[in-house]
Amino acid sequence: MGARLELVCPAGNPAALRAAVDAGADVVYAGFADETNARNFPGLNFSRDEMAEGIAYARERRCCVYVAINTYPGAGNSAPWRRAVDDAAALGADAVILADIGLLDYSQRSHPDLRRHLSVQASASNAEAIRFYHQAFGVKRVVLPRVLTVSEIADLNARIEVETEVFAFGGMCVMAEGRCSLSSYVTGQSPNTDGVCSPASHVYYEKRNSDLVSRLGDFTLNVYSDGEAAGYPTLCKGRFVTNGRASYLFEEPTSLNVLTMLPELTAAGVSALKIEGRQRGRAYVARVVATFRRAVDAAARGDMVPAGELDAMTEGQRQTAGAYDKSWH
Amino acid sequence: MTTTLSLGPVLFNWDAEDRRDFYFRIADEAPLDTVYVGEVVCSKRAPYFDPHLPAVVDRLRRGGKQVIHSTLTLILCEREMDAVRALAEVPEVLIEANDIGAAALLAGRRHIVGPFVNVYNECTLAYLARQGAVRVSLPWELSSRSLVALAKSDAAELEVQVFGRVPLAISARCYHARAHGLHKDGCQYVCAEDRDGMSVETLDGDSFLTVNGTQTLSHTVANLIGQLEELQEMGIRAFRLWPHAIDMVAVAKVFRDVLDGKQTLGDGRRRLDALAGLAPFANGFYTGGKGAAVSP
Numbered sequence: 341m342g343a344r345l346e347l348v349c350p351a352g353n354p355a356a357l358r359a360a361v362d363a364g365a366d367v368v369y370a371g372f373a374d375e376t377n378a379r380n381f382p383g384l385n386f387s388r389d390e391m392a393e394g395i396a397y398a399r400e401r402r403c404c405v406y407v408a409i410n411t412y413p414g415a416g417n418s419a420p421w422r423r424a425v426d427d428a429a430a431l432g433a434d435a436v437i438l439a440d441i442g443l444l445d446y447s448q449r450s451h452p453d454l455r456r457h458l459s460v461q462a463s464a465s466n467a468e469a470i471r472f473y474h475q476a477f478g479v480k481r482v483v484l485p486r487v488l489t490v491s492e493i494a495d496l497n498a499r500i501e502v503e504t505e506v507f508a509f510g511g512m513c514v515m516a517e518g519r520c521s522l523s524s525y526v527t528g529q530s531p532n533t534d535g536v537c538s539p540a541s542h543v544y545y546e547k548r549n550s551d552l553v554s555r556l557g558d559f560t561l562n563v564y565s566d567g568e569a570a571g572y573p574t575l576c577k578g579r580f581v582t583n584g585r586a587s588y589l590f591e592e593p594t595s596l597n598v599l600t601m602l603p604e605l606t607a608a609g610v611s612a613l614k615i616e617g618r619q620r621g622r623a624y625v626a627r628v629v630a631t632f633r634r635a636v637d638a639a640a641r642g643d644m645v646p647a648g649e650l651d652a653m654t655e656g657q658r659q660t661a662g663a664y665d666k667s668w669h
Numbered sequence: 670m671t672t673t674l675s676l677g678p679v680l681f682n683w684d685a686e687d688r689r690d691f692y693f694r695i696a697d698e699a700p701l702d703t704v705y706v707g708e709v710v711c712s713k714r715a716p717y718f719d720p721h722l723p724a725v726v727d728r729l730r731r732g733g734k735q736v737i738h739s740t741l742t743l744i745l746c747e748r749e750m751d752a753v754r755a756l757a758e759v760p761e762v763l764i765e766a767n768d769i770g771a772a773a774l775l776a777g778r779r780h781i782v783g784p785f786v787n788v789y790n791e792c793t794l795a796y797l798a799r800q801g802a803v804r805v806s807l808p809w810e811l812s813s814r815s816l817v818a819l820a821k822s823d824a825a826e827l828e829v830q831v832f833g834r835v836p837l838a839i840s841a842r843c844y845h846a847r848a849h850g851l852h853k854d855g856c857q858y859v860c861a862e863d864r865d866g867m868s869v870e871t872l873d874g875d876s877f878l879t880v881n882g883t884q885t886l887s888h889t890v891a892n893l894i895g896q897l898e899e900l901q902e903m904g905i906r907a908f909r910l911w912p913h914a915i916d917m918v919a920v921a922k923v924f925r926d927v928l929d930g931k932q933t934l935g936d937g938r939r940r941l942d943a944l945a946g947l948a949p950f951a952n953g954f955y956t957g958g959k960g961a962a963v964s965p
Contacts, residue, residue, distance in 0.1 A: 412789035415811075416818030441769075442792025462787075464769065466744045472773030487841030492746060499747075515838040515885070516743050518787060521810045522837050522878075525887055525960035528953065530810055533789060557959060560871040576838075580877065581870040582848045589844055589869060589880070663841055 344640035345602065346612035348406065348505060349629045352384045352619055357394045359622035361403045364633030368398055369406040369437065371618070376424040377408045378461055379618040380535030392431050404434035410459035411535045412440045422446055429454045437483070438462075439518060444477040457481040457505070461518035461532070467499040474502045481505055483614060485517050486596070490604050490664045497609030506605060509628055509650065510616025512596040512662050514576050522575050526557040538574045545570075554578075595654035596662045599632070600647045602639035605664075628653055672928045673907040674921060675703035675828065677784075677806075678739040680836060680911065681881055682714050682861040689721040691912070696725075696732035699918045700925040703907075704729050707739040709767055709785070710839070711882045712749050713856070739765040742785040742839045743883070750774070765806065776800040784808050784830060784909075785839070789815065791822045798824035806909060809835045809891065812957035813899065820904040829900055831893040832920060832941075833911025834866070834879055834886040834948070835960060844880045856882075864914040865947055876948065889951035889961055894937055896955055897927060919944050 349365035351357035360368045371377025373385035386394060395405045407428035413421040421443050428436050429451040436454060438444050439461035447456055458464055458473045460483040473479040481503040484493060497504055515522065520537075524530040527542040544555040550566040554573040561578030564570045571577065571593035580589045596616070598605065605613070613636065615628055628650060635645045651659070676695060679688055695704060706725060708715040729736050740753050753771045756764055757778075766772035767783035782802040788794050794805060806828040807819065820827060845867060846856035860867075866879035866886055879886040890913075893900070897908065908928070910920060923940045926932035932940075941950075953962030 412787055413792070414818075415790045415815040418790055418792060440787070440789065440793055441796050442790050442794075445792060445796055462769070463743075466746070466750055466768070466770040468750055468773050469744075469768065469770030472769060472776075487743070487745065495747070514842055515840045519743075519785065520838040521808075521835070521954075521960065522885065524810055524954070525835065525837050528957070528959035528962075532787060532810070558961070559875060559877055560873045563872045579872060581872060581874070582867055582880065585848075586872060587848065589848060590840075590842075590885075 343606070343611075345606060345610065345636050346505075347629070347632055347636055348612050348614045350510075350615055350618040350620065350625060351394070352379065352381075352617075354386070354390050354394055355622045356618075356620070356625045358397060359626040360629050361398050361401050363626045363629035365403055365629050367404040367406055367434070367612070368394070369408050369614075369618075370394060371408040371410075372424050372427070374420060374424075375533070375535050376411055376421050378410050378459070378531065378535045379408075380411070381540070381619055384619060388427055388431070391427075395432055399432075406435040406437055406457065407433040408437040408459065409443065410437050410439045410461045412461075412532045413443060414533050418442065418446075422450075425451065425454075435481070444473065444479070448477045452478075455480055457483065459483055459518070460485055460507070463516050463518040465516070467496055470496070470500045470502060474500070481611065483507075486513055487516055487663050490601065490608050493605070493610060493664075494608035503611035504609070505612035505614050506598075506610050506664075507596055507662075508598045508613035508615055508632065510595060511574075512591070512594070512616075512660070514591045526559055526575060538572075543573055595659050597650060597654060597659040598661060598664060599635055599650060600645055601661060601664060602635060602645050606639060624653060671906065672901065673702045673826075673828070674700065674925055674928065675907060675909045676701050676705065676917065676921065677830070677833070677909050677911045678705040678707055678709050680710055680884065680886070681864055681866060681914070682711070682858065683864060683914075684861065685717040685721055688718055689725055691917075692725040693728050694918060695921075696728040696734060699921040701734055701921050703735040703737060705737045705739045705765055709739050709742050709783075710884045711843070711860070712741055712752070714858070714860075714882075715752070735763070737763045737765050737781055739783060740767050740771040742767045742836075743841065744768045744770050745841060772797065772800065772802070779803050781806065782825075785836070791819055791824075794819060794822055795824045804828055804907065806830070806907075810954050810960070813896070813903075813955055814957060816900070816905065817903050826907055827905055828907035828909050829893070829905050830891065830909040830911065831897065831900075831924065832909075833891060833913060834889070835891050835954070836884055836886050836911075837878070837960075838885040840883050840885070843883050844885065845882045848880065887951070887960060888948050889963070890945055890948050891952060891954070891960075892941065892945075892950035893952055893955055894924065894927060894941060895934060895965060896952065897924075898934075913945075913947060915947060916944055
């Protein structure tokens with residue numbers, strides 16, 4: 341087999357960071373507690389002190405920390421984003437994960453030695469786009485959008501000179517990341533600038549006879565009959581009516597899981613696997629990271645990859661290979 | 670004060686002859702300065718209209734319109750990028766890049782950056798202008814506060830969309846096909862059945878979104894006719910209308926007349942109310958709130 345895939349794991353708080361490191365993460369990614377990263381949820385993310393401690397904890401255990409600063413600075417308000425880049429550099433982050441062209445430009449000029457990765461939020465889905473970010477800003481790695489098949493990823497890797505990282509497990513955007521304003525259409529808060537999609541502050545549940553209704557802002561996203569398991573009302577995982585028929589029009593409440601595809605992803609030239617879930621608790625993180633640790637090591641040895649172990653961790657106990665498997669379309 | 674009124678590319682899968690005739694009428698009758706042409710949603714649709722494109726471009730130019738070729742929103746493969754390369758080889762063609770890969774390909778020559786590229790701040794705007802972008806059509810999500818800040822930059826001409834459903838999201842996956850139980854590869858072009866997109870309602874029967882193949886638009890129609898004066902005061906001079914299956918010549922006339930002060934805003938609003946009829950108007954993104962909201 342080829343090189344061992346790097347395992348990039350989520351940390352929404354210091355406890356999750358320690359859990360991920362202890363479970364065998366090669367890298368933990370985390371963000372500051374503000375709108376500068378794409379998981380800007382209440383009670384989540386890191387103060388500067390917590391980030392410093394987290395980096396120290398990881399480093400002692402030969403684990404790296406990437407800092408996600410992957411929302412778009414608003415016009416006339418670049419300061420918080422620039423400060424986040426400056427602080428990540430000062431704290432010794434192993435890389436920053438950026439999406440905005442202006443911020444990439446700033447980062448390169450102010451911190452030329454700081455390693456830059458391109459966030460999935462930049463939606464770079466073709467070789468020209470990736471070459472641009474590489475040549476203009478010295479980006480070393482691109483996190484690929486969850487819209488490409490494995491063969492498209494292999495074609496892409498043959499044409500570019502930067503590392504690629506792909507999503508391996510967890511929640512899944514079905515729209516091109518960084519180019520979706522469905523949530524801001526309904527809530528006024530933008531994934532791109534505020535770092536939130538379908539925010540809990542706009543979620544309501546109501547009982548209607550024996551049904552449970554979930555709403556986001558002014559719109560009903562789903563109705564569950566008695567006994568039916570209710571998922572979190574993420575907008576694109578709701579049930580809607582087209583041509584008189586109700587269905588999960590965009591996507592069922594389901595999780596991405598590529599556990600059994602590791603050999604194909606390695607063969608496609610992928611460098612790293614990203615586990616999604618900075619909003620998850622330490623127990624979830626520990627279990628998923630440990631499972632992927634075993635699987636990645638097995639794949640690197642050329643052994644069978646253990647399947648099925650994470651079935652209980654997937655949303656609605658449903659999983660998909662997403663776009664990697666052409667049948668998703 | 671000179672203003673530019675433009676018509677964005679047709680987003681929907683209109684029958685090729687219908688689309689040609691639509692553009693012929695626009696060329697002859699609509700008071701537009703600029704017309705964008707080209708397929709921006711799904712590359713599978715392009716071969717049907719492409720044979721008509723030379724005649725359409727010629728007619729639009731003879732009608733006094735500047736013609737700009739728009740590229741796909743989500744470029745996923747070399748075949749799709751090759752179409753941009755082929756276009757870029759034609760001298761004097763002005764291209765709107767709707768994917769950063771296309772913008773990168775056009776670096777060093779005059780081009781437009783389209784509203785599907787994330788330009789949220791003046792640093793990004795300045796960078797793209799240095800790459801050769803002479804006009805940037807801004808994302809629909811920007812509030813007036815952001816527009817004020819961006820308009821202070823004179824890096825490139827800025828265009829703001831003032832009419833039409835908002836193209837909220839793009840995917841590699843085709844929801845039109847999925848809704849009909851079809852695979853994207855065997856979609857039978859079912860998106861052509863809905864001239865203004867397929868209505869998406871909530872389980873409570875509320876109108877919500879509009880599906881157009883791999884694209885998802887708002888149900889409401891963004892309408893900033895009431896904000897034209899404010900936009901001009903900020904320094905915005907270019908205004909875009911998205912085409913819909915309504916009388917777009919008449920819609921363009923309303924916006925032109927209000928921009929030129931030939932008609933009061935009240936009269937303009939009444940004329941638009943009578944013309945549009947697709948769905949309620951909204952302007953929430955402009956006011957910094959939810960996009961589906963409406964305020965005067």
